[in-house]
Amino acid sequence: MPLLKNGSIVSDDWITLGTDDPLPESGDVVIPYARLLKEWESLTDHDGRLGVVFTNIDRIEALTLFLPRLALIILPFPSFTDGRAYSLARQIREVGYSRELRAAGNVLPDQVQFMLQVGFDTFEIGDRFTADVWLKASRQMSLAYQRGLYRPPGQQEVWSERHREAEPWLEQPHAG
């Protein structure tokens, strides 16, 4: 399935494995989180990058142990109205994960901007909408009130912008 990434549509080069699919000799593989927990010992030596599919009912506490080895985390949206993955995405970013975080499942253009803001950076988009629709919908709001969001250049946080000139450290004389 094509991916939306940094405003372009790119192909997905990862190999997706189910619970029982044999592990290839090498290559970038994505496995279910439950399999990662079970086969962690053998997976650490895998020749290739490792990704997991995390579900809405998994908790992130245990995931943090594996983060240094992971290059992709996929959070599925079983329905676009199921918003749990927005919180999971933010939690995963808050514990320091900085590599690819992908939204999968029922991903629609009008939700992509929120997904970007909570830390997703790639999206499984299917072929129903053109690239234009995706790109337009993903940047319709250039302002957000909340702080600490992920935002592309050109987007601003109101609460930061308003107080930019009142930063106390700017008012201090320079020490040196």
Next chain:
Amino acid sequence: MYRYDEFDRQFVTQRVAQFRDQANRRLAGELTEDEFRPLRLMNGLYLQLHAYMLRIAVPYGTLSSRQLNTLALIAEKWDRGYGHFTTRQNIQFNWIKLEDTADILDTLAGVEMHAIQTSGNCIRNVTTDQWAGAAADELADPRPVGELVRQWSSLHPEFSYLPRKFKIAVTGSPNDRAAVKVHDIGLRLHLNDKGKRGWEVLVGGGLGRTPVIGVTVRDFLPEQELIAYLEAIMRVYNLYGRRDNKYKARIKILVHELGADKFRAEVEAEYARRPHADTKVEERELQRITTYFAPPQFEKLPRWSATFEEARGKNKDFANWVRTNVAAHRVDGYAIVSVSLKPEGGIPGDATADQMRTVADLALRHAFDEIRVSHHQNLVLPHVRRDDLFAVWKILNAAGLAASNIGLAGDIIACPGLDYCSLATARSIPIAQSISRRFADLNRQHEIGPLRINISGCINACGHHHVGHIGILGLDKKGEEYYQITLGGSSSENASIGTILGPGFAGEDVPDAIEKIVNTYLARRQPGEEFLSAYRRLGPQPFKEALYAAA
């Protein structure tokens, strides 16, 4: 009151453009109705029985005359000449066309208003005390925190697809007029012995099919931690709130199923885990917002107004109105005026465009240009000179806006019910009208004293029947409407959920039943005892006997 700066203005303008694009894609068939529904709901647009309904946010119930005049304009230009004020301090228009909605939202943006998150499974319009900034018993004006919460919750990317809707109320007074104990989150201001501000945080209150009083998760949350703590609560709810059954999806069910202690532990763990580096700016932001809510330039006036006393002595109708519709102001020489939208036999909360203009004009000339919407579906002029009360009353009276029934039997709260709403199982408005007519005698209403009657047309309880002193719930039994009666509810600081008395009544029998309940109270009350106190002393038994005794 709060004024938009360039950022707020740009934000609502972009939001309207975004909605215009979404509506066009829907009209062109590029979005399915299922895909469009949450988008339109988050912009206040419902599909009701006969037409679209647009619900416009009135943040913490505060309006200027310019804004109210614009609502009047919308009523005339795009609706049928009237609007309906709601129990969430909002206004809704019941006969809107999808094609017109973006233009209406543009018009609203021009007067610093919007319809963002007045519906949908997101954080709804934050409500507060309709007397905020004016009440004599207030510790501080809660509206700056209301505005802070409005901004923080607007298009929050993490919390826009919650398991269910989410309602927050704020009060700055020990006498709770904002019903904080029956909200998903209630915030109640306290001052410690050093005069420092902190917020009591209540979670998991609510009405609907499972009425619950909220539990306190923090007694005294320092103000600068407020937003970070709200985020922790919201995240726990978003992750663990039930999504398998929409009737069990509100946060109250999560609190109940986990237990208050486990829920609190989850919130505290989430709170401890998160980075809070950003809260400092919110403190500065709160200071910035607070300056907008500085009290108006009150004149130094004597407490006693000769003009007022003379008019009250001479005009009995005015004197009656003063008894119920005028409340104590924190500043000498001023008063709080409630404008009743409950005329005899009227539709609770409805106002015509002309009535809106009358109130707007009075606010401009006599109330420092402020109007409030109360969750009782009335309007309030918060700062009126006592010297001007008689003049204000005369104008209200001429406009049919001076029913002297605030807090009395005629001041009925009712949802739109089956006359408009696609969720309703029974009609509410005709029941409200028939009770209002039955108790039309104003002397009798004053004799009965404070009495809250609340009517909901279905189990979702938009008319807040669980917290009415007398609650009426409209249900459907094999195609027949019938009405269940509860007694003893209250949304005050001593909140309680009403008790069901027994089998329901047909619609035409409801006024008789209410009258029997009221007569039972009158026969048994002690001197000075109000209805709710009498019920709490007597219990349901005498009322049951009066209603169900064999004829």
